[in-house]
Amino acid sequence: DVKVTQSSRYLVKRTGEKVFLECVQDMDHENMFWYRQDPGLGLRLIYFSYDVKMKEKGDIPEGYSVSREKKERFSLILESASTNQTSMYLCASGDRPRYNEQFFGPGTRLTVL
Amino acid sequence: RKEVEQDPGPFNVPEGATVAFNCTYSNSASQSFFWYRQDCRKEPKLLMSVYSSGNEDGRFTAQLNRASQYISLLIRDSKLSDSATYLCVVNTNAGKSTFGDGTTLTVKP
Numbered sequence: 001d002v003k004v005t006q007s008s009r010y011l012v013k014r015t016g017e018k019v020f021l022e023c024v025q026d027m028d029h030e031n032m033f034w035y036r037q038d039p040g041l042g043l044r045l046i047y048f049s050y051d052v053k054m055k056e057k058g059d060i061p062e063g064y065s066v067s068r069e070k071k072e073r074f075s076l077i078l079e080s081a082s083t084n085q086t087s088m089y090l091c092a093s094g095d096r097p098r099y100n101e102q103f104f105g106p107g108t109r110l111t112v113l
Numbered sequence: 114r115k116e117v118e119q120d121p122g123p124f125n126v127p128e129g130a131t132v133a134f135n136c137t138y139s140n141s142a143s144q145s146f147f148w149y150r151q152d153c154r155k156e157p158k159l160l161m162s163v164y165s166s167g168n169e170d171g172r173f174t175a176q177l178n179r180a181s182q183y184i185s186l187l188i189r190d191s192k193l194s195d196s197a198t199y200l201c202v203v204n205t206n207a208g209k210s211t212f213g214d215g216t217t218l219t220v221k222p
Contacts, residue, residue, distance in 0.1 A: 031208060042214040043157070043200070050208060058209070090156055099145040099204035104156035 004093050004105035012111045019078040021108050023091030031094040032074035033102060034066060036087040043090065049074055081112045116140055119201050119213035127221055130191045134216050136184040136201030144206040146177055148186050151198045151215065191220045
């Protein structure tokens with residue numbers, strides 16, 4: 001079974017803090033994704049990556065950056081957290097081709113105070 | 114207009130009922146199509162892929178109409194355990210996935 005793990009289930013941070021969300025997958029997938037999910041807005045793509053050290057912007061990249069130094073790990077960084085970044089963050093991975101199905105991690109519920 | 118639009122919910126049906134969800138997409142370059150299921154406070158999980166020829170998995174049937182840019186999911190003989198939110202997902206060959214907002218199904222005894 002594919003396993004996608006995220007570093008925290010719940011996280012509380014203060015405005016202005018730098019926040020790291022980590023995601024690790026164990027199936028040697030090339031593709032990795034970060035989404036946020038908000039009531040009434042559904043899942044929205046923040047960033048994705050098809051290979052180590054590469055990244056592409058999704059629909060809502062503002063205020064976020066990512067890092068993919070190793071194939072199995074994809075990190076989402078909030079450089080200076082703001083209250084409007086309070087959300088559920090979901091990481092996913094998938095195999096080639098790019099349009100294949102995705103496997104999600106359990107999510108991190110981030111609250112920014 | 115949203116790129117992927119789903120039937121607004123919620124759907125409340127009795128056990129044993131047949132229920133159908135619809136989804137339309139606007140990007141004609143879309144390459145692949147899926148239905149995901151998301152239980153409350155859980156992550157989305159793949160329910161089934163959707164093929165042009167239509168596909169069936171037990172009580173679930175998915176259909177794709179590329180000409181009309183329309184996807185459907187039919188659930189027969191609903192069970193209590195089918196209660197969840199069903200997400201329509203459309204991928205382009207550039208790898209971008211667009212999710213519908215989801216349709217919530219509640220199956221009641």
